[in-house]
Amino acid sequence: MKLFSKRNIIGFLIIMLSYISVQLLINNGTIDSYLMLNIVIIGINIILAVSLNLITGFTGQFSLGHAAFMSIGAYVSAIVTVKFGFPFVIGIIFSALAAALAGVLIGIPTLRLKGDYLAIATLGFGEIVRILALNIDYIGGATGFNDIPQFTNWAWIFFLTVGTVLLITNFIKSYHGRACIAISEDEIAAEATGVNTTYYKVLAFAIGAAFAGIAGSLYANYFYFIKPDSFGFMKSIDILVIVVFGGLGSIGGSIVGAVALSIISLFLQNIPELRMVVYSLILFIIMVYRPQGLLGKHEFKLFKKGGKINVSAESK
Amino acid sequence: MEQLFQQLINGISLGSIYALIALGYTMVYGIINLINFAHGDIYMVGAYVGFAATTFFHLGFIPALVISMVVCSILGVIIEKVAYKPIRNSTRIAALITAISVSLFLEYGMMYFVKPDTRTFPNVLAENRITFFNGQVIMDMKNLYIILITVILMLILQYFVHKTKTGKAMRAVSLDSVAAELMGVNVNKTISYTFAIGSALAGAAGVLVGIYYNSINPLMGIVPGLKAFIAAVIGGIGIIPGAVYGGFFLGMTETLVSAYGGSIFKDAVAFTILILILLIKPNGLMGKNVQEKV
Numbered sequence: 135m136k137l138f139s140k141r142n143i144i145g146f147l148i149i150m151l152s153y154i155s156v157q158l159l160i161n162n163g164t165i166d167s168y169l170m171l172n173i174v175i176i177g178i179n180i181i182l183a184v185s186l187n188l189i190t191g192f193t194g195q196f197s198l199g200h201a202a203f204m205s206i207g208a209y210v211s212a213i214v215t216v217k218f219g220f221p222f223v224i225g226i227i228f229s230a231l232a233a234a235l236a237g238v239l240i241g242i243p244t245l246r247l248k249g250d251y252l253a254i255a256t257l258g259f260g261e262i263v264r265i266l267a268l269n270i271d272y273i274g275g276a277t278g279f280n281d282i283p284q285f286t287n288w289a290w291i292f293f294l295t296v297g298t299v300l301l302i303t304n305f306i307k308s309y310h311g312r313a314c315i316a317i318s319e320d321e322i323a324a325e326a327t328g329v330n331t332t333y334y335k336v337l338a339f340a341i342g343a344a345f346a347g348i349a350g351s352l353y354a355n356y357f358y359f360i361k362p363d364s365f366g367f368m369k370s371i372d373i374l375v376i377v378v379f380g381g382l383g384s385i386g387g388s389i390v391g392a393v394a395l396s397i398i399s400l401f402l403q404n405i406p407e408l409r410m411v412v413y414s415l416i417l418f419i420i421m422v423y424r425p426q427g428l429l430g431k432h433e434f435k436l437f438k439k440g441g442k443i444n445v446s447a448e449s450k
Numbered sequence: 451m452e453q454l455f456q457q458l459i460n461g462i463s464l465g466s467i468y469a470l471i472a473l474g475y476t477m478v479y480g481i482i483n484l485i486n487f488a489h490g491d492i493y494m495v496g497a498y499v500g501f502a503a504t505t506f507f508h509l510g511f512i513p514a515l516v517i518s519m520v521v522c523s524i525l526g527v528i529i530e531k532v533a534y535k536p537i538r539n540s541t542r543i544a545a546l547i548t549a550i551s552v553s554l555f556l557e558y559g560m561m562y563f564v565k566p567d568t569r570t571f572p573n574v575l576a577e578n579r580i581t582f583f584n585g586q587v588i589m590d591m592k593n594l595y596i597i598l599i600t601v602i603l604m605l606i607l608q609y610f611v612h613k614t615k616t617g618k619a620m621r622a623v624s625l626d627s628v629a630a631e632l633m634g635v636n637v638n639k640t641i642s643y644t645f646a647i648g649s650a651l652a653g654a655a656g657v658l659v660g661i662y663y664n665s666i667n668p669l670m671g672i673v674p675g676l677k678a679f680i681a682a683v684i685g686g687i688g689i690i691p692g693a694v695y696g697g698f699f700l701g702m703t704e705t706l707v708s709a710y711g712g713s714i715f716k717d718a719v720a721f722t723i724l725i726l727i728l729l730i731k732p733n734g735l736m737g738k739n740v741q742e743k744v
Contacts, residue, residue, distance in 0.1 A: 139713070158731060190543070196542070196543065243631070243725075243729050244725070244728070244729070246729065246732065247540060247729075247732055250483075250485055250542065250546075250730055251683075251732055252470070253485075253546070254485075254679070254680075254683060254724065254728065255725050255728045255729075257676075258680075258721035258722075258724045258725050258728075259721075259725065260580070261676075261717065261721045262718050262721050262725075265714075265715065265717050265718040266718065268508060268714075269714050269715065338651075367672075367676075371550055374543075374547070375547060375550075378543055378544070378547055382543065388613075407561075407562055408558075408562060409556045410554050410558035410561075411554075411559050411562060413554065414551040414553075414554035414555040414558065415551075417547060417548075417550070417551035417553065417554075418533065418548060418551040418552070418555070421537060421540070421544045421547050421551065422536045422537060422548070422549040425537065425540040425541060425544035433619055
């Protein structure tokens with residue numbers, strides 16, 4: 135595929151247009167700080183959901199520890215930008231690297247496990263990270279890490295979110311992505327056809343963790359303040375819920391899920407006492423009546439696939 | 451030396467509570483392969499029922515325990531019928547999220563009704579203590595009751611599972627539910643029985659923990675629920691003696707670790723043990739290795 139195909143150029147123009155139009159709305163004050171806060175939350179949730187979807191939806195590895203990768207990213211970014219005074223870019227790069235390293239570390243030993251057991255092991259890993267963070271004084275311990283400079287703005291959020299979505303979509307369409315999908319369909323069959331399952335499972339964990347780390351650094355550098363309890367077991371569940379709500383194995387679903395659940399929780403803030411009760415009921419109803427999620431495995435298509443090559447490929 | 455004995459007594463008490471909760475986890479997992487995240491919250495409801503029975507109705511310890519067990523087993527069956535039955539044939543992840551939603555519903559529904567504050571559990575047991583080693587090691591009435599009741603309940607459970615017809619049906623369904631159904635076992639009824647028994651044990655654990663720690667709150671079920679689940683995994687999930695063994699093992703390890711310097715890492719220890727066990731022997735200490743068929 136050419137880099138400057140019609141499709142790519144139109145896509146690029148749409149992305150730039152949506153960036154510029156929102157930036158203009160921010161500049162003239164239509165989007166106030168409250169709306170901006172929600173946009174940031176939605177963006178972070180999209181990055182988290184899409185990256186978890188790569189691990190759980192496409193590769194089929196059940197992870198309940200995604201918030202731990204986010205917390206590693208958040209803390210690394212906070213340390214890099216506050217304690218060492220480096221610019222935000224360095225913070226983002228280091229948080230992605232640190233989270234990816236953690237993803238490899240947790241990936242290699244636990245990949246002997248399957249299904250529920252893997253879920254429990256990743257849950258345990260998440261709790262260990264949280265408890266360690268609670269007990270390290272250098273990063274504030276239980277009181278949290280204060281006075282993180284606010285670097286995250288619309289440009290960072292927008293381009294990192296779009297970048298995450300594009301990179302992961304392209305990864306899934308690549309040779310490596312198809313290997314991951316093969317693992318989720320049938321691990322034994324994939325192995326028999328020559329897919330190096332361990333390598334691809336660790337790869338999926340590392341990539342997913344790296345993007346979760348980026349989401350963590352965006353989070354830390356927007357809210358000024360992070361504490362270990364923000365990245366507990368419930369946060370991992372929240373991310374998993376977004377992914378399952380939108381549809382496992384659908385990037386478009388994860389985006390819709392992140393937007394929908396962020397808006398739902400925004401409305402539920404009006405009834406603080408019953409917020410979680412209503413939330414649990416919504417979850418329950420979706421799981422019973424639409425267990426495959428809102429979109430199932432379908433993807434949005436901006437462009438209908440046309441052209442002679444594709445037609446002949448389908449007719450074979 | 452005295453301290454070691456004291457910690458062992460505390461460890462056994464804590465372990466009994468973990469074991470009681472872990473039994474419910476392991477039985478439910480054994481029979482429908484579902485991690486019942488709501489189990490820790492049934493235990494919380496049990497503690498509140500015990501609290502209501504002793505505080506508002508001024509009942510004694512044993513009646514409160516029985517009432518709490520009955521209420522919890524009814525609650526367990528209702529949860530099974532309403533929430534878990536419709537999703538029995540859906541994917542693992544949908545089942546897991548349903549379990550989490552039930553758990554959130556119980557936690558925050560309870561919080562709405564009883565308010566989030568911590569309540570003090572009344573002292574219903576006589577303040578007797580048994581001392582050993584010239585008073586260096588104290589065994590409270592509480593410890594004694596917890597251990598005694600746990601042992602009695604486990605013996606009853608053991609008798610029920612191995613000697614009665616329903617118990618036999620439970621073992622058959624957990625081995626192979628399709629074959630059991632073909633042999634004329636009523637699978638739905640058996641699953642309901644399993645939930646009833648598991649939840650009753652959790653209710654008992656709730657009352658016992660109320661007596662032991664004297665304070666209860668609507669979110670008290672989360673951490674012991676996770677720990678009991680770890681206990682069930684340590685012993686080998688689906689295996690009833692394994693849950694008891696894992697519960698005592700975890701209780702003892704935790705008390706010993708917090709006694710000898712590592713109290714801040716107490717919770718991390720449980721999860722580290724979990725990961726180590728899963729890596730070394732994923733089927734648990736008492737589990738058998740099952741070969742996967744292609």
